[in-house]
Amino acid sequence: MSKRTDYLDLDTKDETFLDATELVLNMGPQHPSTHGVLRVILKLDGEKVLGTECVIGYLHRGVEKIAENRTYAMFNPYVDRMDYVAAVSNGLGYCEAVEKLLSVEAPPRAQYLRVILTELCRIASHQVWLGTHALDIGAITPLFYCFRDREEVLKIFEKYCGARLTTHAFRIGGCIYEAYEGFEQDCKKFCDAFLPKLDEYEELLTTNRIWVERTKGVGILNPEDCIALGVTGPVLRASGVKWDLRKAQPYESYKDFDFEIPTGVNGDTYDRYLVRIEEMRQAVRIIRQAVDGLPQGPIMAKVPKVIKPPVGEVYHSIEAPKGELGYFIVSDASTQPYRVRVRPPSFVNLQALDKMVRGLLVADVVAVIGTLDIVLGEVDR
Amino acid sequence: MSLTPLLRKIFLVDLVKGLKVTFHYQPPSEAITEQYPLERPVIFERFRGQPRLNSNPDTGESLCIVCNLCALACPEQLIVVKGERNPATKRKEVVSWTYDLSRCMFCGLCEEACSTDALELSQDYEMALYSREGMVLDQAALERGQEPERYAK
Numbered sequence: 001m002s003k004r005t006d007y008l009d010l011d012t013k014d015e016t017f018l019d020a021t022e023l024v025l026n027m028g029p030q031h032p033s034t035h036g037v038l039r040v041i042l043k044l045d046g047e048k049v050l051g052t053e054c055v056i057g058y059l060h061r062g063v064e065k066i067a068e069n070r071t072y073a074m075f076n077p078y079v080d081r082m083d084y085v086a087a088v089s090n091g092l093g094y095c096e097a098v099e100k101l102l103s104v105e106a107p108p109r110a111q112y113l114r115v116i117l118t119e120l121c122r123i124a125s126h127q128v129w130l131g132t133h134a135l136d137i138g139a140i141t142p143l144f145y146c147f148r149d150r151e152e153v154l155k156i157f158e159k160y161c162g163a164r165l166t167t168h169a170f171r172i173g174g175c176i177y178e179a180y181e182g183f184e185q186d187c188k189k190f191c192d193a194f195l196p197k198l199d200e201y202e203e204l205l206t207t208n209r210i211w212v213e214r215t216k217g218v219g220i221l222n223p224e225d226c227i228a229l230g231v232t233g234p235v236l237r238a239s240g241v242k243w244d245l246r247k248a249q250p251y252e253s254y255k256d257f258d259f260e261i262p263t264g265v266n267g268d269t270y271d272r273y274l275v276r277i278e279e280m281r282q283a284v285r286i287i288r289q290a291v292d293g294l295p296q297g298p299i300m301a302k303v304p305k306v307i308k309p310p311v312g313e314v315y316h317s318i319e320a321p322k323g324e325l326g327y328f329i330v331s332d333a334s335t336q337p338y339r340v341r342v343r344p345p346s347f348v349n350l351q352a353l354d355k356m357v358r359g360l361l362v363a364d365v366v367a368v369i370g371t372l373d374i375v376l377g378e379v380d381r
Numbered sequence: 382m383s384l385t386p387l388l389r390k391i392f393l394v395d396l397v398k399g400l401k402v403t404f405h406y407q408p409p410s411e412a413i414t415e416q417y418p419l420e421r422p423v424i425f426e427r428f429r430g431q432p433r434l435n436s437n438p439d440t441g442e443s444l445c446i447v448c449n450l451c452a453l454a455c456p457e458q459l460i461v462v463k464g465e466r467n468p469a470t471k472r473k474e475v476v477s478w479t480y481d482l483s484r485c486m487f488c489g490l491c492e493e494a495c496s497t498d499a500l501e502l503s504q505d506y507e508m509a510l511y512s513r514e515g516m517v518l519d520q521a522a523l524e525r526g527q528e529p530e531r532y533a534k
Contacts, residue, residue, distance in 0.1 A: 074456035077488035162427035168488045203402050207395040
């Protein structure tokens with residue numbers, strides 16, 4: 001065995017191999033705080049992060065290609081499996097995009113039902129985010145509280161459409177399931193019970209010293225960078241940009257409801273936390289208004305049994321819990337889409353990771369990945 | 382630094398507030414966790430579980446009219462229905478009916494396509510098996526319904 005001398009071949013005499021401080025470290029793909037199978041290659045100087053590179057694709061299933069081999073109605077259940085934490089929002093985006101292509105509109109009752117369910121889904125998604133994000137930083141209690149309260153939302157989903165996670169709740173042209181008996185009461189009961197619970201989460205975290213130390217000033221994104229990177233959703237709003245598709249391009253019946261868009265000031269992890277907490281409050285407000293004003297009538301528009309949209313292309317985006325979720329569909333007048341392209345919010349938001357973590361410590365990378373609220377099923381599709 | 386934040390810091394007000402929340406649940410008044418095999422969960426009516434083929438309760442005849450709509454609606458093409466016209470009754474009758482449960486994602490499209498209430502996704506949810514062999518269900522298995530595998534000695 002030859003003696004290793006390569007570490008002695010250094011440029012200057014007084015330098016030793018101990019001075020070689022740059023270290024490349026793989027974080028993931030099997031790392032619990034990357035929220036899935038994300039691999040982040042970190043270049044470190046001691047504890048300090050010099051740069052990162054994300055390696056994605058471990059959960060790639062080719063959803064966009066599957067769409068080309070399915071009819072429009074058949075592809076609907078697959079979109080639930082992209083952002084599986086907010087499956088209802090995914091379904092809404094897809095159904096609306098095809099409806100736009102067909103130039104039909106869902107009846108008012110269906111639109112209200114859709115709004116109620118997507119706002120419930122927003123709460124459920126933010127609860128998963130809060131629980132896991134707090135767990136990453138070191139607070140275990142919020143995880144249990146969030147998942148306990150999320151169960152109520154999932155029960156409403158199960159009662160309404162028969163599944164808890166991959167719901168397949170909406171169909172092209174409206175909803176197929178009529179609100180079950182006691183749907184309104186269940187939603188109201190959830191809203192009443194949830195607000196004190198939300199105060200509890202805040203009591204645990206908002207003023208907690210460790211939480212504030214770990215999140216304030218961590219992962220700052222200024223508004224210009226946000227817009228340049230295409231970041232959307234709560235991450236953008238925490239930087240002070242008041243951009244919410246529910247207000248900017250009202251879809252469904254969002255123009256009927258009175259709600260506010262919470263924005264942050266500093267664009268750090270703490271502000272993103274406050275924005276998402278406030279979004280849950282606004283979601284409760286929307287659900288209450290929608291349940292009170294739920295109109296009677298049909299829940300399905302007139303849609304042909306075999307969906308054959310005219311030749312053309314359409315882009316439609318909605319405000320999913322994580323940001324702008326867009327569907328671009330090209331139709332060649334056959335029963336199957338010629339091309340479906342999904343613009344997932346997590347995928348675009350993940351680009352901001354490198355900008356946010358440069359100069360921070362390794363432990364802050366975990367906090368920043370948590371605050372971006374990514375779901376790898378959606379990043380890789 | 383004003384006095385109040387300093388005092389709050391010294392007396393650990395934030396920690397005490399947080400602990401108040403957690404101790405407020407002690408002792409727990411309601412148990413959320415289900416003790417699953419002993420305690421059965423409540424399954425709601427619209428739940429999409431194991432598929433079932435219904436038959437007419439009076440005559441015992443299958444309700445399936447071999448229209449093939451479920452097979453056409455399935456995104457995974459896992460339903461195969463073969464039928465033959467009976468010359469005596471002039472009705473189509475099932476020759477073979479298979480449902481590949483291992484590929485099913487329980488989207489419910491087959492159930493919606495069915496024109497006679499024959500195919501239904503039931504409330505049964507215990508579908509775990511040790512091998513994939515038993516996952517292709519034939520007509521008899523679909524009509525019989527759920528038979529959970531016994532694991533106890």
